[in-house]
Amino acid sequence: MKAKHQRLALVAFAIVAIVAAGLIAAWTLRNQANYFYLPEQMTAEPPAVGQAVRLGGMVQAGSITPQPDGITVKFIVTGNEESTVPVKYSGILPDLFVEGSGVVAEGSLGPDGVFQATNLLAKHDENYVPRELEGLEGHNAADYAADTTVGIE
């Protein structure tokens, strides 16, 4: 093989690999489109039972009910519309998890229609003033919850 051919082969290989990466990414990302659900989406087109998804929305006022075992809570997540999804979570609640706040629940839908959360993400605000969490309503909360999908906070 001449040097020039070798260089071409190298470039071709690199391009093939990067394009493959792009295609794999595109294909997987298309499936990811149904990874994040708003409550109205979850009621309209529920994900398969047991499929790992995220549910984002607002914690409905007055809906947080601690269970007798002391570690489980049930609450209801609402979004822009009237749709609601009941959620069950066992674990330590995030510090900013309060009624009316945005929340993202990671988990899967159970056969009984209750979302079984394995992890709750509530958000810290970028100015470090959690006050911004108060007074969020409806549309705001849903937008806000969707932003919360960065896992680190």
Next chain:
Amino acid sequence: MIAELGLAALWLATALSVLQIMSGVMGLRGDEKGAVLAMYARPAAVVQAFLAVFAFLLLLWAFAITDLSVKLVATNSHSMKPLIYKLTGTWGNHEGSMLLWVAVLALSGGLLAWMERRLPEKTMSATLAVQGFVALGFYAFLLLSSNPFERLPVPAMEGTGLNPLLQDIGLAVHPPTLYVGYVGLSVAFSLAMGALITKQVTPDFAKVMRPWVLFAWVFLTLGITAGSYWAYYELGWGGWWFWDPVENASLMPWLAATALLHSVSVLAARDALRTWTIMLGVLAFSMSMLGTFLVRSGVLTSVHAFAVDPERGSFILALLALYIGGALAIFAFRAGSIAEGKRFSVSSREGALVFNNVMLSAILAIVLLGTLYPLLTEAFDVRVSVGPPYFNPAGAIFAIPMFLVMAVGPLLRWKQDKPARIQFELMLLASVLISVVALVAILGDYAILPVLGLAFAVALAIASFLPLRGRNIARVPTATWGMVMAHFGVAVALFGMASESAFTQERLAAVTPGSTETVAGWTIALEGVDPVAGPNWTAVEARLSVARGDEEPTIITPQARNFWAPAQATSESALITRWDGQLYAVIGDQSDDGRWQLRVWWKPFVTFIWYGGLLISLGGVLSIIGRVRVDLKRRRATRKARERRDDKIAIGEQAQPEPAE
């Protein structure tokens, strides 16, 4: 006065960066006129470094004394804060962290100008011009849109404080480390552009570039490791990697830098991969700029994204487009004119390195697309979130062949080799892989990726030492030890990740003082819950008496803290570390009937993740030491040879008979 002095220093540094660009460009002319002005490029870079660092020290001082007439201090600090967090708070905000970034940038430019004497003068001129250009953009960004020294019309009575999450020693080290890495890549970028402009992409150039890449890469590795550990113990979730966009922003330059590191080594040792190395130099710095953009522009909402200011976002985006666009344009014009390097066969050390370079680039593409995708769809009002179900499998498709080749590559010879020669090693590695997979599969029902991870980790750990087989250990070069150590570090980290994912055990319970829980052979007894207070927080603290088997119990104290400036709650996990893992405890809320939520994890070999990171960095440090030692030895040898020659001439002169009067 302090603030005005800092601002003046910054403006002066900006002026010097303009001088640096002009003299660097003049140096390219190569005639006498150019040479006169070119002389100023190096001093301009060095003085600029002093000024920028001086400005940063002044801001640090303003934070130390809590000068509440400075807006930045008033909005990000508090007089009641412990001194250490007053100091670290300097870079716990947008303006301060950008000043730190600029200071590190100027410092590395200054070091380059001061120390680097091996490059051809013209290439050095071009490099310094590019470095000055990068610096100028960031000075402009700082001075025009994020002035850290802005005064308040009326000094504040009290500061608003610092996010309690950031009041942690992890914050003291994590961002500066990462910045040194990011900015170190700017030097690699400038060097690559300089060499490209003067068409001097040679092994000698690669030898100059290599320590800078290594240096940046070591700091990136340390920064990512520290950040991961910080998130792990401070956020109270027990997770070590979340595929958060901000984490990805540091992972992407690391991937590019890792590829660059290997390709620059090929160029230095074998004179191959010339254009590829330049391309990666541009890519690596692009990724660190992109990281800065993602974190600083407010397009992400995250604990790291301080600024939600579209103007700032556009500014960095413009800089990104200017630098990367410019670099790619020069690349397109010049790439064809770079002479070809040496050829090599597919089955050779170079071949393996190229393969892994491409795999790293593919993983980079996966991470990049996954990180940007939500931003793209949001432009069309579709909100998507991309998480582990995307990154893990998509990344693994390229990581698995990469780990395979990584195990075999260092065993191959340069230029050309036959796989048959390393038959024994190949068989050994294959059997290790198969037996680990079989063993874990028999033991239980685990997910496929952690099992593969374990198998690759074990095989890679063995493979990383195989290059030493049959060699005189005492005579192995330090740089080779660096490679062995870094590759072993990857195996160790991989082992920790896979083990944590596969074998973690968890106990979640509502407990009252006196009750006992068990997890993975540990007994955990709650002795009591007490109120405690710190300098700027109060907390409830659980006293847990934990013991494994029959051993003496140890007391650990997880806390749920409440800060009051600003008002925020955090949970402080309690950890107990053993050689084979960590016990991780978090205390939650008290329920109405008086029981406390308690969550305890046993995470086997989780610490290996960060030990691995440290080993990888250590490998980088060893490589730097090895290279520098070889260089010094060579330099000493040339000096000796010159002295000997001079001596000879001197002796020759003496031998000449004195002219007679």
